[in-house]
Amino acid sequence: MLNVLVVGGTGFLGGAVADAALAAGHAVTVFTRGQTVNTPVSADIEMLIGDRHRDLSALQSRTFDLVVDTCAFAPDAVAGLLDALSPAIGHYALVSSVSAYRDFSVPGIMEGSHSSRATLEQLGFARSLPLEQRSSAASYGMAYGSLKRECELVAIDRLGDRAVIHRAGLLVGAGDYTDRLTYWTRRVDQGGLTAAPGDPQRLVQLIDVNDAARFIVEGAARGLSGVFNLTGRPFPMNALLESCRRVAKSDARFIWCSDEAILAAGLEPWSEVPLWLPYSNEAFRYFLEISVEKAFANGLHMRPLDETLVQILTWDRGRRSVPLKAGMPPEKEAALLATDVEHLPV
Numbered sequence: 001m002l003n004v005l006v007v008g009g010t011g012f013l014g015g016a017v018a019d020a021a022l023a024a025g026h027a028v029t030v031f032t033r034g035q036t037v038n039t040p041v042s043a044d045i046e047m048l049i050g051d052r053h054r055d056l057s058a059l060q061s062r063t064f065d066l067v068v069d070t071c072a073f074a075p076d077a078v079a080g081l082l083d084a085l086s087p088a089i090g091h092y093a094l095v096s097s098v099s100a101y102r103d104f105s106v107p108g109i110m111e112g113s114h115s116s117r118a119t120l121e122q123l124g125f126a127r128s129l130p131l132e133q134r135s136s137a138a139s140y141g142m143a144y145g146s147l148k149r150e151c152e153l154v155a156i157d158r159l160g161d162r163a164v165i166h167r168a169g170l171l172v173g174a175g176d177y178t179d180r181l182t183y184w185t186r187r188v189d190q191g192g193l194t195a196a197p198g199d200p201q202r203l204v205q206l207i208d209v210n211d212a213a214r215f216i217v218e219g220a221a222r223g224l225s226g227v228f229n230l231t232g233r234p235f236p237m238n239a240l241l242e243s244c245r246r247v248a249k250s251d252a253r254f255i256w257c258s259d260e261a262i263l264a265a266g267l268e269p270w271s272e273v274p275l276w277l278p279y280s281n282e283a284f285r286y287f288l289e290i291s292v293e294k295a296f297a298n299g300l301h302m303r304p305l306d307e308t309l310v311q312i313l314t315w316d317r318g319r320r321s322v323p324l325k326a327g328m329p330p331e332k333e334a335a336l337l338a339t340d341v342e343h344l345p346v
Contacts, residue, residue: 002026002090002221005064007052007081008071010034010041012175013095013168016213017068018045024217026066031059033135052077053131056084063088066220070095073140074126075118075150082158089162093220094155096167098229098290099145107286111167111227111294118146152227161225166216169231169290170275173209173308174315180274181206183327185312186320188244188252195333196254197262197276200238204275205288207232208308215300228295232302234288237275240305247309257336265336267328274326 004021008014009030021028022044029046041047048058052071067089072078078094101109102116118126122143126134133139140147148167155163172181187194212230219228238254245252259278262269269277277284292300328336 002065003063004028004217005059005062005067005085006030007067007069008032009045009068010047011070012173012177013171013209013213014068014070015041015175016173016209017070017216018042020210020213020217021066021068024221026217026221029062029064051131051135052081053134056080059084061088065090066093066217067091068093068095068216068220071135072151073134073137073144074147075123075154076127077134078151078154079158082154086158089159091220091223092155092159092163093216094151094163094165095216096148096152096165097145098167098169098231098287100149100152100167101145103283104287104289105282105285107289108291109229109286109289110291111229115149115152116146118143118150122146123150164220164224165227166212166230167227168207168212169229170206170288171209171212172206172312174311176209176312177325179324179326180270182312182316183274183324184241185244185248185309186316186324187327188241188250189248189313189317191251192253193337194241194252194254195328195336196241196256197237197273198256198259198279200254200256201236202276202279203234203289204237204240205231205234205290206275208303211300211302215295218299222299224298228298229290229292230295230300231290231292233292233296234290235305240275243305243309247306248313255337261336261339265332265339267332267336271326272328272332 004026006014006018009018010032018028018030022042031048031050033051034049050056050058100115102114126147129139152165176182241254262273267273277287
């Protein structure tokens with residue numbers, strides 16, 4: 001049994017990591033601001049209230065075999081946490097992002113591919129953020145990926161083989177605060193003519209948050225070190241939407257709209273059309289085609305897609321009054337369908 005600390009342990013990923021560690025028989029402590037509780041916290045989990053950017057005193061005199069850091073967005077955040085914990089830390093697992101890579105103009109990006117270093121301007125920007133904004137990924141804007149790489153370098157420099165870096169891709173599941181995949185499950189569940197984005201065979205890539213959490217915990221417990229891309233294997237967008245339709249028992253009919261029609265309709269890639277980026281954007285052309293063979297070779301297991309979709313659909317059907325944070329506004333989808341009717345339902 002390990003003594004595990006999860007930093008940010010009540011959010012979407014952090015809560016899943018805490019649950020995975022508890023299920024594996026470890027003693028679990030979460031360090032949280034107490035402002036985001038994504039799911040009920042088990043009575044078997046110790047909760048420490050604090051703020052990594054203001055007050056780390058709750059961690060003083062504590063020793064942990066494993067620390068999983070789910071919410072570091074700038075190098076100073078990693079350095080401050082390690083200062084507070086060192087040397088009373090065994091293994092450190094940092095959740096980074098595939099956004100740390102420099103560009104996605106070729107498919108199959110591997111862990112050794114070029115990553116993006118932060119500029120002095122970006123580092124200064126991160127340090128200038130008000131303390132209350134530093135715990136939100138959105139606060140870092142276009143500097144997010146480069147700053148994640150700087151976080152990685154601090155961890156590796158300070159801990160060497162006691163650090164493992166997980167470059168996470170699109171995390172999905174019940175409770176996902178981004179609503180990216182949830183938009184598609186809800187929209188398909190509503191049925192009728194449904195605007196589908198781009199080429200039906202265009203690849204997408206995602207991972208159930210619980211599968212990611214289990215790999216993080218199990219890998220660190222086995223002493224994994226180095227860098228791992230943490231997402232699922234790519235598969236066609238058409239297969240995703242067909243799975244949504246099957247799970248929801250929906251009468252949805254998909255109208256596959258061209259990239260050009262989507263852009264002409266004024267829809268924003270990724271935010272208003274989740275999981276879609278125009279093929280013309282060369283720098284992000286293969287953003288959802290990352291190589292994950294290293295993670296699978298080291299013990300990553302993925303549940304069937306339908307299982308994840310059922311969980312999302314069940315959760316979302318209980319909160320239909322909640323507006324989604326992502327997805328096509330109905331009026332924009334209607335306008336898109338009206339101008340792209342030459343595409344036949346699939």
